[in-house]
Amino acid sequence: MSDLQSPTTGKNGAGTATAGKASEEAPTEATAGADEPTATRRRSLLPQSTLLRHLLVLLIAAVGAVVLLEITDPFTNSQLATLTYYAIAAGGLTVLTGMNGQISLGHGALMAVGAYTTALFLSADEPLPLPLILLAAIVVATAVGALVGVAAARLHGPYLAGATLALAVGLPGLAIYFHDVLGGEQGMRVRAPRAPEVFESFISAVSGNSATNTKWLAYLGAICLLITYFLLANLIRSRIGRTWRAVRDQEVAAELAGINLGAWRVLAFVVSAAAAGLAGGVLALVVRLAAPSGFTLVLSLALLTAIVIGGLGSLLGALLGSALLVFLPPFVTDLGAGWGLDNTEAAQLAPFVYGVVLIVAMIFAPAGVVGTLRMRWLTRQAKRSAAQPSRG
Amino acid sequence: MTAIAAATAASTLAACGGSDDGGGDGGGGGDAGANEASDIGITEDSIKLGAHFPLTGVAAPGYSEIPTGADAYFDCLNEAGGVNGRTIDYIYRDDAYNPTTTSQVVNQLVLEDEVFAIVGGLGTPTHSAVLDFLNSEGVPDLFVSSGSLLWGADPETNPYTFGWQTDYESEGKIIGEYIAENFPDAKVGLFLQDDDFGEDGEAGIRQYIDDQIVAAERYTPGNTNVGPQIAALQAAGADFVVGFNVPSYTALSQLTALQLGYDPQWFYSNVGSDPTLVGNLLNNFSQGQVSDASLLDGALTTDYLPTVDEPDNPWVQEFQRIWDECGGEGELTNYRIYGMAQAYTTVQALQAAGQNPTRDDLVEAIEIAGGDWEGPVLAPFRYSEESHMGTAGMSISRITGDTTEQVEPVQLTDIGDAPIEPYDGEPAEVPENGIPNEESVID
Structure with missing residues (x-):
């Protein structure tokens, strides 16, 4: 078992330990609450079927996204657009790392694949419809992800980190090597297609705001994000998700149960590569550029940071972690400027505070924001059920 | 007045x-x-x-x-x-x-x-x-x-x-013409950043000394090993190297050439030639063994602004x-x-x-x-309805110790096949408080 799995395992372990002291039957419920869909049996307010429940959440999230995008100013809209592509990629990564226990430092490179695919398709004289282009970005990134996944399935822990690190460092170099097609160091500029008229009438009907291009891109990102998270959430709750967790937690037991470890690992890598490809496509549209300097190792590490801070294996955690990536640096810079620092010093404050937040999170919330909260909640549940021994 | x-x-x-x-x-x-x-x-x-x-x-x-x-x-x-x-x-x-x-x-x-x-x-x-x-x-x-x-x-x-x-193309042209006139027998090697910076510069320089160029080597920004490129320039027999590179690669190329015992006449384009910064970088990269920009002594460069020296x-x-x-x-x-x-x-x-x-x-x-x-x-700007290009000209100077010495006065040109002409304008006078006094041209 690699180090990387310890936060998640630690979470379950801690839950079990605390619960175990309190009552004999609590452990199963506590662990189940963290990972297993069976825990939903007792929820009465939400629909029984996972699919229906997720559809309901999707609907609420969609309404929430529209409200959020309409009550905020254009700059926040553009920040939310940025948030969507980080969150899509982080969602994919959290499936790989949190659910399947594989680490990847190469997701920035997979995003580059998606971004360049999108840029190439959009640079055609008569570009295809946007959904098809984004689909192409997903397909190409998935193909690359499958290749890497085959190699990755045989590797573990630091070796896997090393292999994917090579991907992160090497792949953007291709853009420089094939500079005639891919634009070299200065990259390919992307002209995002204009918003369709449907969108303009939708916005004027909903809020009467002006349907700017920034808003359109934010909506586009939000749509992609919701679809991705809906699909990933279903996958996590399905047999596939359970198998991934089995592979992550107990290799030997999983293999004895007839699970082909390698194949399932490759599948996890492929799914997460697909998300990274879509994230790259959205990034190219939002940033209006696909350039190697946008896909450095820093991007891959930022994604990893996001899912660790947010809570490994949790889509909500990936979303929260991405929000931190997007909103913290400008917030700190403005705070620094408010304290009378000059612009240069204020800018240098941001990476510092980011580092401090990371360290503090590791010390006080090692399971991430969502993981820690969930653990607290489970501990309380276990204590409560211990206080009522007759039930059960 | x-x-x-x-x-x-x-x-x-x-x-x-x-x-x-x-x-x-x-x-x-x-x-x-x-x-x-x-x-x-x-x-x-x-x-x-x-x-x-x-x-x-x-x-x-x-x-x-x-x-x-x-x-x-x-x-x-x-x-x-x-x-x-x-x-x-x-x-x-x-x-x-x-x-x-x-x-x-x-x-x-x-x-x-x-x-x-x-x-x-x-x-x-x-x-x-x-x-x-x-x-x-x-x-x-x-x-x-x-x-x-x-x-x-x-x-x-x-x-x-x-x-x-x-722009880098005009800069390349002015450098090319200078070499053609002052170093007609030089075998020129190009050390280029592998993007439009190096590309535009190369296009400009080749307009004048295409036949003198014996090698063109490119580096990728981020890759700090330029040994192969410098060795290739040395092997091609280049005795005059023009660099279209950023300051850190000026320092790297100097250190690498020092290791290889390669001592051509260097010409760094404006971007990569700031002696103070290159000196600091050299100090940094060589871990104190080279403490200032003395390696740059005798190198040529271009200017479009007055400098601190x-x-x-x-x-x-x-x-x-x-x-x-x-x-x-x-x-x-x-x-x-x-x-x-x-x-x-x-x-x-x-x-x-x-x-x-x-x-x-x-x-x-x-x-x-x-x-x-x-x-x-x-030199003046080229702004008009047809062009939004900036200043059109450059002078060429030689770095000697802590100062630079102008070896060619300001030359004017433009992109494409525009000719190169000496600029005959006087240096502008400094207005009071260093604040310009332009009249409004908008009604």
Whole structure:
């Protein structure tokens, strides 16, 4: 078992330990609450079927996204657009790392694949419809992800980190090597297609705001994000998700149960590569550029940071972690400027505070924001059920 | 001269009037009517300008000093009354030389800070990311800190964007002609950054000495091993190496050549030749074994601005005064002079755009009047309706110890097959307080 799995395992372990002291039957419920869909049996307010429940959440999230995008100013809209592509990629990564226990430092490179695919398709004289282009970005990134996944399935822990690190460092170099097609160091500029008229009438009907291009891109990102998270959430709750967790937690037991470890690992890598490809496509549209300097190792590490801070294996955690990536640096810079620092010093404050937040999170919330909260909640549940021994 | 003096007096009076009023109607002195909030980012008494620079990360050394120079210039300008009674509110944000971040901070500048114009945004890949955005939003995108042809060669596509420094192709042409005339027997090797910087420079230089070039080696930014490239230049027998590279690669190429015992005549293009920065980098990379830029002794380079090693130059003296009075910590450097000179041109543009300019007025003013502006930049700009390219010329000088010595006066040219001609204009005189006095060209 690699180090990387310890936060998640630690979470379950801690839950079990605390619960175990309190009552004999609590452990199963506590662990189940963290990972297993069976825990939903007792929820009465939400629909029984996972699919229906997720559809309901999707609907609420969609309404929430529209409200959020309409009550905020254009700059926040553009920040939310940025948030969507980080969150899509982080969602994919959290499936790989949190659910399947594989680490990847190469997701920035997979995003580059998606971004360049999108840029190439959009640079055609008569570009295809946007959904098809984004689909192409997903397909190409998935193909690359499958290749890497085959190699990755045989590797573990630091070796896997090393292999994917090579991907992160090497792949953007291709853009420089094939500079005639891919634009070299200065990259390919992307002209995002204009918003369709449907969108303009939708916005004027909903809020009467002006349907700017920034808003359109934010909506586009939000749509992609919701679809991705809906699909990933279903996958996590399905047999596939359970198998991934089995592979992550107990290799030997999983293999004895007839699970082909390698194949399932490759599948996890492929799914997460697909998300990274879509994230790259959205990034190219939002940033209006696909350039190697946008896909450095820093991007891959930022994604990893996001899912660790947010809570490994949790889509909500990936979303929260991405929000931190997007909103913290400008917030700190403005705070620094408010304290009378000059612009240069204020800018240098941001990476510092980011580092401090990371360290503090590791010390006080090692399971991430969502993981820690969930653990607290489970501990309380276990204590409560211990206080009522007759039930059960 | 008297006319200039009178104009100075008038503008000073107007400025004083503005401050005496306590900001009521702004700098409404004079007969041109009151200041109005004529467009986004302009109020009765202020103009908001924005910029993106690498303040952190690998590109920060050197480049992060540019906005501090501009900031000092604007501070002194504001103390002297600003432009038409308006003070300049200059906001620069960090993009760490990452295009993704550039897009975010420029969104912030335009949508949240609501600047009137972007001024001096640095870098080719970084600024590329916001080129379409700024032009589609109609935000003036002045004086990009990069010599790419993207900013000025196609004003129809990018009507709001203006270049400022000499483009790399023109620079290549001037270097090529100089070599053809002064080193006709040299075997020339090219050391190029593998992007449009190296490409444009190579295209320019090949127009003049294509037959003299024995090798063209390219490096990828980020890969710090340039041994293969330098060895290939040595093996090809090049005794004259022209580098279109950034400062860190000047230091790397010098150290590598030292290790290989390779000693050609070096010629570094303007971007990579700042002796102070290269000296620091050499010290850094060699872990103290090479402590200053002495390796650069005898190397040739190009200039389009006066530099700190010309303490007698009146512009440098004026910038030194501004830095001492309004600057922050540290010394005046060539990068700070660059920032101040860019700020100077910005003020010329704002003055030419009239008392209550709109964003479109600003662009129109530069197209109409920009070609005639004089200032610290050695050669005139090419601004017109057909071209948004910046300055057109360069001088060539030799680095000797701590100073440079001019070996060829300013030459003028343009992109394409435009000829190279010596510039016969006089160096511009420094106006009072280092503040230009352009007349409004907008009705």
